[in-house]
Structure formats: C-alpha cells, structure tokens
Amino acid sequence: MDERSTARTSSWKSIKASATRRQLATDLEMCMYALTVSSAEPKSIKEAMADSAWIEAMQEELHQFDRLQV
Structure with missing residues (x-):
C-alpha cells in the first residue's frame, strides 16, 4: 500500500x-x-390532577404567564 x-x-x-x-x-x-x-394526554381533569407530570407542566405554564405578565 x-x-x-x-x-x-x-x-x-x-x-x-x-x-x-x-x-x-x-x-x-x-x-x-x-x-x-x-405520552398520552389525560382524558379528563380528574386524570390530569392525578398525574404529577401534568401538574408540574401546568404549574410551569402558569409561572410563564406570571413571568410574561400575560
């Protein structure tokens, strides 16, 4: 070579x-x-409120609303 x-x-x-x-x-x-x-979306608010990941996601979204003053 x-x-x-x-x-x-x-x-x-x-x-x-x-x-x-x-x-x-x-x-x-x-x-x-x-x-x-x-991940599957919950079919009702009851299912969402029983899922800690969904609760955390909702809290993060609410925090963003506060931060952005929406």
Whole structure:
C-alpha cells in the first residue's frame, strides 16, 4: 500500500467515524423527542390532577404567564 492509498483509507475511516457519531447524536435527539411527545394526554381533569407530570407542566405554564405578565 503506497502513501496516498494509506492517506485515502485513513481519511475515509475518519469521515465514516464522524458520520456515525453524527448519526448517533441525531438518533438520540429523535428518541428524546419521541419520548417527550409520546405520552398520552389525560382524558379528563380528574386524570390530569392525578398525574404529577401534568401538574408540574401546568404549574410551569402558569409561572410563564406570571413571568410574561400575560
């Protein structure tokens, strides 16, 4: 294997590794997005009030209204 061939192979491996890392980051972002939006919405206020995550989300929204003086 000559020097140019070795350089090309090394360069290709570097590009391929970079693309793989970038794909892993993209896959992770998509997975986190899917987990965020995939939770089922409660069907009634009673269900929402029994779910601590929904209570926290409602409190955060109310806090934003206060902060933005809406």
